[in-house]
Amino acid sequence: MSKKRPVNLDLTTIQLPLPALTSILHRVTGVMLFVGLIFFFYVFDLSLANEAGFNTVKSLLTQHFGAKFIAWGLLTALSFHLLAGVKHLIMDFGYAETLKSANLAAKVVLSSCVILSILVGVWLW
């Protein structure tokens, strides 16, 4: 292959179509959730350890802004990752693969995630 072909890898000049945006966000949220595992495990461990631990978790998630914000962020990431995963499985079966339907599926995932994110926020605050 000729090396003189023009290459544009300047991300700031590339407009991502919606399915590409959901794809990269699927990865980004996956990495976020991996980093966030420490919080999930810490909370899970503390809540089961003893009654005092359970109450600590409860007060953290009802009163501490930082803890609530981390929980909101991780649950939003989880919502997106789960929805995008369901879309991925549906596409594995050969659906939503045309330009129009793929765009629609991406819109459904993105808007459902915004709704879930708001609901998580309402639930936490």
Add this chain to the structure above:
Amino acid sequence: MVTSITSFGRSGLYDWLVQRITALVLGCYTVFLVVFFLSNPGLNFQDWTSLHAQLPVRIFSLMALFSLGAHCWIGLWSVSTDYIKPFGYRFLFQVVVGAAMFIYIVWGIQLLWGF
């Protein structure tokens, strides 16, 4: 043909399937926990521990824990092979992810059976 020795099941097709099966387990477990939290608003310590003391729930949690280990490994392995090109850094990243998932699995077993 196997071209990478660090993938999960030594073949891309096997990893592809494992990633989807573990995703289903993790999705079901997430929905299960969300439904439990929503149907138990003023949750207390007794309700929470009695849920996790039941054998079926423990089996489900353990299944989700093992699925999490495999799912994270395959996902982050894919990410590392796409974005981290120098062999040393990529290998170091994979070692950190592998060690982290091993620690989480042991921690998970301990917290599920230790209370």
